[in-house]
Amino acid sequence: MDLAIRKGTVVTAAGTFQADIGVQGAQVMLLGREVPAADRELDAAGLYVLPGGIDVHTHLGRLRPFQGVDDFRTGTRAAAAGGVTTICEYVIHPRDTSLASQVEQWLAQGREQSIVDFGLHLHIGDPRPEVLNEMPALVEAGYTSFKVFMNRNFDSRVREYLTALERAGALGALTCIHCEDESIIGHLTDNLLGQGKTDVRYFAQSRPAFSEAVATARAVAFAEATGAPVYIVHLSSAAALEVTRRARARGLPVYVETRPIYLYLTRERFDQPGKEGNKYVGYPPLRDSEDVSALWDGLRNGDIQTVATDHVGLSFAPKAEPPDFSRIPAGMSNLETLVPMLYSEGVAKGRISLPRFVELIATNPARLFGMFPRKGTIAIGSDADLVLFDPSVQVTIQAEQMHSQADYDVYEGFTVQGWPKVVLSRGQVIFQDGRVVGRPGQGQFIPRERFGGL
Amino acid sequence: MDLAIRKGTVVTAAGTFQADIGVQGAQVMLLGREVPAADRELDAAGLYVLPGGIDVHTHLGRLRPFQGVDDFRTGTRAAAAGGVTTICEYVIHPRDTSLASQVEQWLAQGREQSIVDFGLHLHIGDPRPEVLNEMPALVEAGYTSFKVFMNRNFDSRVREYLTALERAGALGALTCIHCEDESIIGHLTDNLLGQGKTDVRYFAQSRPAFSEAVATARAVAFAEATGAPVYIVHLSSAAALEVTRRARARGLPVYVETRPIYLYLTRERFDQPGKEGNKYVGYPPLRDSEDVSALWDGLRNGDIQTVATDHVGLSFAPKAEPPDFSRIPAGMSNLETLVPMLYSEGVAKGRISLPRFVELIATNPARLFGMFPRKGTIAIGSDADLVLFDPSVQVTIQAEQMHSQADYDVYEGFTVQGWPKVVLSRGQVIFQDGRVVGRPGQGQFIPRERFGGL
Amino acid sequence: MDLAIRKGTVVTAAGTFQADIGVQGAQVMLLGREVPAADRELDAAGLYVLPGGIDVHTHLGRLRPFQGVDDFRTGTRAAAAGGVTTICEYVIHPRDTSLASQVEQWLAQGREQSIVDFGLHLHIGDPRPEVLNEMPALVEAGYTSFKVFMNRNFDSRVREYLTALERAGALGALTCIHCEDESIIGHLTDNLLGQGKTDVRYFAQSRPAFSEAVATARAVAFAEATGAPVYIVHLSSAAALEVTRRARARGLPVYVETRPIYLYLTRERFDQPGKEGNKYVGYPPLRDSEDVSALWDGLRNGDIQTVATDHVGLSFAPKAEPPDFSRIPAGMSNLETLVPMLYSEGVAKGRISLPRFVELIATNPARLFGMFPRKGTIAIGSDADLVLFDPSVQVTIQAEQMHSQADYDVYEGFTVQGWPKVVLSRGQVIFQDGRVVGRPGQGQFIPRERFGGL
C-alpha cells in the first residue's frame, strides 16, 4: 500500500463512518477499521476525510477577450488550497471559430498549468451547422457538456440553439444554461443608463429576479420541447428556483446549480460608498435576504443539486474603472473558499448535513458531469482525491492570504469555521498545512462519460 | 322620444332589472318602469335586453396576404345577425409599410362596408423606429391598442418590441399579444414534418400548451419590465391561464381573452377522418377537456376578462388543400355565434351568470378598449346598441343559415338555446326576426379612449 | 315623482354615467338625461351617486355575552353617516338555545332601533340536530346565510358542522366561515402566556398567518366535500388568499371578504407603547405590509369579492384592562369609515376603479347575500338607497366626530379624501350635510333570497 490515512471520519454522500483508507497508486483501494501499514501514513484523527471538492464552473483559461488575472496555474493553486481537486472549465467559443480549435487551446493550457484534474465544458457561442456537426466527435472524446448563454446573442438565434440543445440531448450531453433574459436586461440597462443611473447601485435593478425567472422558464420549455436535460447555472433567486421546482415536480430533467455569493451576500453590497460595490458585480446580481433563505432551503431539501463558483480572477482596478455598471467586468475570485465557506455557513451552522454538503460539492457534480465514481466519492477504485478537513480551526478571510492573483476577496473579514489541512489529488499530496505543494501540469484532463441522470 | 323598448329585462354587468328603455337619436336617454310613448315602440316582454355584443378580435379587412371570404360587409352582417354591434378589427402591418397607410386602407373599407360600429387595433409587424414614431399621433386619433405576434418574426426583434410595448404603455395604449413561442413551435413543426407527420392530427402537437404558457410568461415579464399593460389574446390552455393568474395575483396589469372554440371543442376534432380536422385549425390549436374546464372556471371567477372570436371567414377548400398542417390557413368563421353560443353554453347551462355574460361580451371589452361607457352597457347617454335576446328559442347551427360567406361552421349541428330577435345599432334596427336590415356604411369608426384599467 | 336627484354622476358596478334619478316612493323609477320635476329635488352636480353601501358583517345586537357600547341605534347612526344603508348583522347562537329564539330577539332589536335596513345572518354555535332542523324554515323566512366559527368550539364538532354546511348548501344558503385554526392558536397562545409573554405585542404571534391559511384550506375542503358554497369572512393574509385563489381556480364556490383594517394598518400597531396596541386587537390580527399589498391586488383583480367591517363598538377601557392579550375583547368600531376610507385609499389613490369600488361595497354583497337587485345597485325598481358622495372634501378622522359610541377610532388622524354628503334609504334622506336625520325603527328587516352565485 502506498498510503494509509488513519483514524479519520470518512464522509460520503451516503453518510459518515470511522475508517482508515488505503491508497494504492492513484486510487482508494481499501477502507477498513484498520488497514495494513503503508509507505506513507497520514494521521486524520479529529479530521473529516472528504472526497475532493469539484467546482464545475470556472473561468481560468487566459484566452477570453476579457480575462482576469488567474490562469490554470494560479487558479488551481487556489483550488488545491481550498480542497477542490477537480474543476470543470468553460471553453469559450467566439463567433467564427470551431469548437475543436478552442478546445485545443484550453486543453493545452490546462495540461501545462493545472495542478488539479480538470474537465472541459464547451460553450457554443456560434451555433451554426458546422459547429453543431462537431458535437458528436467532441462528446465521444469526453466533452459531454455544453453551455449556452441566454443573456447574450441568444434571442436572434433561438432556433439554432434549440437544434443544438436537442443534438446535445440525443448525444447524451448535458447543456448548461445561463438564464437571464437578454432582451429584458438590455432594455432595462439602456433605460437606466439613459437616465444617467450609471452607478453600481442600479446594477441589481438592471437584471431583476423576474428576468432570471422568465429565462429559466424558457430553458425549462426548451428542455420540454427537445427532451434534452438542462442544467441551470448559478441560479440566484427564489423566483427562478420556484420555476425549476415546478419543472422538476413535473418530471422534467432540470438540474440546478447555485453559486456561493448568493448564499452569503445580499444586494445591499452594491450600495456601499465609492466603488466598493463594484467588487460584487457578477451575473446575475446579488439578491435579497428572502432569496438567500430560499436558496438554503433548496440546498437542504434537494431542489438545488450543486454549488459552483463561476470563478474569475479579477482585481479591483478593472472593476472600479468602467464608467457605468454595465461595463464592469463580471465575476470574482472565490474558488478557494468554495468548500470551507459552505462547510462553515452550511454544516457548522446546522443548515445542511455533512453528507448533503459532500453531495453538493462532490458527488452531484461528479454524477451530473460524467465523472462518477472516479470522482466525487470515497469508494474502492475511486481516485484518491481526498481532503483532510479540520473542522476545529477558524480562519478569517483575507485577500492577501488567498492563492488567487486577485487583490480582493468578496468575503474579506468573514470568519470561517473549518479548513482543509491536507489535500490529495490521485494519491499525491498537493496541499498541506497551508502550503500548496502540487505542481502545474500535475492535473490531468478528465474525459467525461455521457449524462446519466442523478 | 324616438323609440321605446318596453317590458324587457335589462341586463348589465351590474345585474338585471325590469325596465322600459327610451331612446332619443342614437342614445339611451331614459330608463324607467314606464317611459312615455315614442315614435317607435318595440315589445321586449319575455326578452332580455342586452348591451350589444362587442367582438374585439376580428379579421375582416380584405387587405391581408391570405384573406378569407368575408369582408367588412359580410362579416358585419354576421355580427349584426348574432347580436354583435361593435367590432375591433386588427389592422395588419406588413414589413416596410407605415402604420398610417395601413390604417387608412382599413378605415376606408370599414367606413364603406361596415354595418356595425368598429374600432381598429394596430398590429405592429415591423417595429422599426419610424413606425414607433407613428404611435403618438395614432393613439391621439383613437387607435389606443396595438398588437404583437410572438409566434412570428418576434424572437429576432424582441428589443424593438420591448420599446414598442413601453411606448404603448406610456401613451396609454393597451398591447394585445399573441402568445405562442415562435422558436419552439417552429422547432417542433419542422421535426414533425421532417418525420413525415404532415397530417392535421399532428397539428396540436406542433404547438403544445407549454409553448403557449412560456410565451405568456414572457409577455408577463415584458409587462413587468416596461410597466405597460398587456392583453393576452385567445388564451387556450390551463397552463397559460395559470401563468396569467399568478401575474394578476402579483398585481401586474395583465388581461386575458379567450376564444369561443376553446370553450366548446377539444383536440379530438383534429383526429376526424379525411380533411375534416383541418376545419378546426387556428392558432393556438384546440386543447384538452381539462383546459376547457379550466377556461370555464376562469370565465366564472374573473381570471378571464373577455371572449372574442378571431373571426376569419374561411371556407373549407383552402383549408383542405395544403400538403401539411403547417400550411393550413389559420382561423375560422365564428362571429355570428359569439353571443348566442356563450349564452347557451354558459348562462343556460348554469356555468356563468347573466351579468357575468354581459361583462364578458360587452362591458369588459368596452372598458379595456376605451369605448366605455359609450359602448358596453345600457346606461343613460350610452349608444343605443341593444340586443333583444330571446332565451326561449332553440336554433340548430347550420352553415348555410349563417351570414358569413364561409361554407362551413365549426359548430354545425350544435343546438343553441337563445338567439337575438332584434338588434339595434345607435338606435337603428339592424337585425330583426332573422333578417339583417342594417346597411353597409351605416357602421361608424369609433375612436377609442386611452386605457384606464378595469 | 317624489324626488329627483339631478346632474350627478351615477356609479354602478357596470360603470359610470351622467343622469338624473327619479324616485317614486321607495324606489328608483327613472333614470334619464333629464327627468321631470319632482316634489323634492336634490342637486348632485359634482357628486357621485352611489348605491348605498352594504356592510355584511356587523355586531350591533346588545345580546351577546361580551357586548360593546353600540347597539342598532348608535351603530346604524354611524352606518347612515358613512353611507351604509344596509347591514347584515350576525345573530349569535349560544349553546343550548334555538336559532329561532335568537333570531326573534335580534329581529326585535333591529326593528325597534335600526335606522338602516338590515338582514340577519344566523350563527350556528351549537350544531345539534334540533338546531339543524330549524334551518329550512329560517331559510324560507329569508335568513339565507349561516355562520361558523372555526376558531372556537369547532374542532370537537366538525362532523356536525359538516352536516350543517351540507344542509345549508342544499337549502340554498351561503355559509360564512371565520377561518382561524382553533387548536393551533390555542396552543400558541398558551405557550406564549406560559412564557409570561402576555403583552399585546405577542398577539399577532399567537394567531399567525399560517393558522389562518390552514383553516381556510379546511374550509375549502369542507366546501368540496359538501358541495356547499362558502364565504370566508375577514380574510387577512396573503397566505390565506393564495388558498382561496387556488380553490377558485379549480372552480370551487369559495368567496372572500376582507376587512378594512387589513387594508390600512399593519402589525407594527401592536408594538406601540403602553396599552395603545390593544386598540387594534381583532381576530385575525393585523398582518405585514406584504399582506396588505396582496389584499389590494386581490381587490383589484377580483380574488376578493367584498369588504365588510366586523364592526363592534368597543371603547378603550375594556380593551386596555385585561391582564393578557388573549382576553382583550376582539373587534373595533369602523362602520362609519367603511365607504369613505375605501374610496379614499382605493379609488382616489388609483388602486381600484370606481365601478370596482361599488361592486365591493354594494353589488357583490347584495348579490352574494340574496338582496339583489333590490339592494346593491342603482337600477329601475331598486330601492332608492343612495349616497351622494362628495369626492372633493377632505376629512380628518377624529373619534369624537364619529357616530359610534366607541371612544376611539383606529384611523384617528387619517385624512380621508371624499365623504358622503347626502344618504337616502328607500327614498328618505337619513343623513345630510353632517347630520343623521334618519330615525331608529325606520330601517326594515330584509328577508333575503337564496344564494345564486355571483
Next chain:
Amino acid sequence: MDLAIRKGTVVTAAGTFQADIGVQGAQVMLLGREVPAADRELDAAGLYVLPGGIDVHTHLGRLRPFQGVDDFRTGTRAAAAGGVTTICEYVIHPRDTSLASQVEQWLAQGREQSIVDFGLHLHIGDPRPEVLNEMPALVEAGYTSFKVFMNRNFDSRVREYLTALERAGALGALTCIHCEDESIIGHLTDNLLGQGKTDVRYFAQSRPAFSEAVATARAVAFAEATGAPVYIVHLSSAAALEVTRRARARGLPVYVETRPIYLYLTRERFDQPGKEGNKYVGYPPLRDSEDVSALWDGLRNGDIQTVATDHVGLSFAPKAEPPDFSRIPAGMSNLETLVPMLYSEGVAKGRISLPRFVELIATNPARLFGMFPRKGTIAIGSDADLVLFDPSVQVTIQAEQMHSQADYDVYEGFTVQGWPKVVLSRGQVIFQDGRVVGRPGQGQFIPRERFGGL
C-alpha cells in the same frame, strides 16, 4: 475475517463501485479491490451488493384488535426473503393503556419471533398527560419516533396531539402522521352508505385525494406551530405531494413516505367484479394514473424520501366478508416485494437510479429513524446487513410462493426483474437461494438515536 463477499457491485446512496467486502462478526470491516481470505466466502460476481432493505412501516404484532395472519415470525420470514433486514413496527396504543406496557408486549414478541432486526415506533392513541409523561424515558430508551392517526379519534383531541407533537420535537423524536381528514371521510362515507353505495367501487370516493391533501396541510401547519419535524406516512396523491413540496420549499421539516401500492396500482382495481376489489383496500385508497406519475417524479427528484409497506398480513376471506366498504379491514401483505418491485419498476425501467433506490429503501429510512450508520449503508463499522441482489432473474409473483401467511398477493401475476439471492443480517445468512434460513429470535431490537435530519 469471518466472511468475504467477492466481486460484487457495491451500491450505496452515494454510488456504485466494484469491491470485495470483509465482514468480521456482525460488521463490515473491510472494503477493498481484493480482501484477504476469510472463513466463509460468498461469490457476488454479477450481483449487486445492497445494504439490507429497511421497511419502516409494518404491522406484525399480534396484539391489535384486528390482527392479520402474519406475526413477527411469518412477517419477518417474508422480510428476509425479500431483502429487508430491518423493520420498524408500530406499537399500537389503545385508549386507557400506557405506552410502556404496550411497548413491553411488542418488544417481547419481536425478541422472541423476529428473524430480522427491528425498531419500534410508538403510536399515541390516547394523548392524555400521563401518556405524554412517558415520552422522555421511552425516547431515552431508543423509541425515537411516534405515530399519530389523523383519520380517527383525532379531531376532538387536536390540542393534546399538538402538545404530544411539540414534546416529541423537543425530545428529538420524529412524529409519523397518517394524513386523512377524519371528519371529511366520515361524512362522505356516511353519505355513501346512506345512499346504499356500499360496494367497494365507492371506496375511493369516500376518501378522496382532497381529504388527504387537507390533512397533510394540517400536519404541515402543526409542524410549523410546534417546530417539530413530521413524517407523512404512505402519501398517495399528487395533491398531497404538492402540499409537502410547498412546505419543504419553505424550509419546514417535513418528510414524505410513499407506499408500493400507490406506485404500481390505480383505483380501477376497485371496479373489478365480485369482491376482487376488496383485496386492494388500504388507507388511503388507490388513486389515479396522474397520481402514480407524480409519485414517481417525487421519488426521482427527492420530494419523497422513503418507500415503506404498511404491511398487514390479511387473507381474502376477512376482506371479502364485510357488508360495506367501510368495514373492510385495511391493509395487505406486501413486505416481501418491497425491494424487488421497486428495483424492477424503478431501476430496471429507468425511472430511478440505483443509488436513489438504495437511498429510498435503506439510507433515508435509517437516517430519518436514527439507525444510521449502523443500518442503511455499506460502510466500515456498519452492520453487515447485506443483500446480494441478482438483477438478471425474472420472477412472476404468485401468492403461494410468498412467505407471508396471507393467501393472496396484490401483485399476483406481475413479472419482476431482479430478486435477492442471498441476504445477510449482521453477517449471518438469513436467506439464500430461495430459502429462509434465519431463525425467529435471531433479530435484535434496535434502540434508535434521536432525529438528526437528512
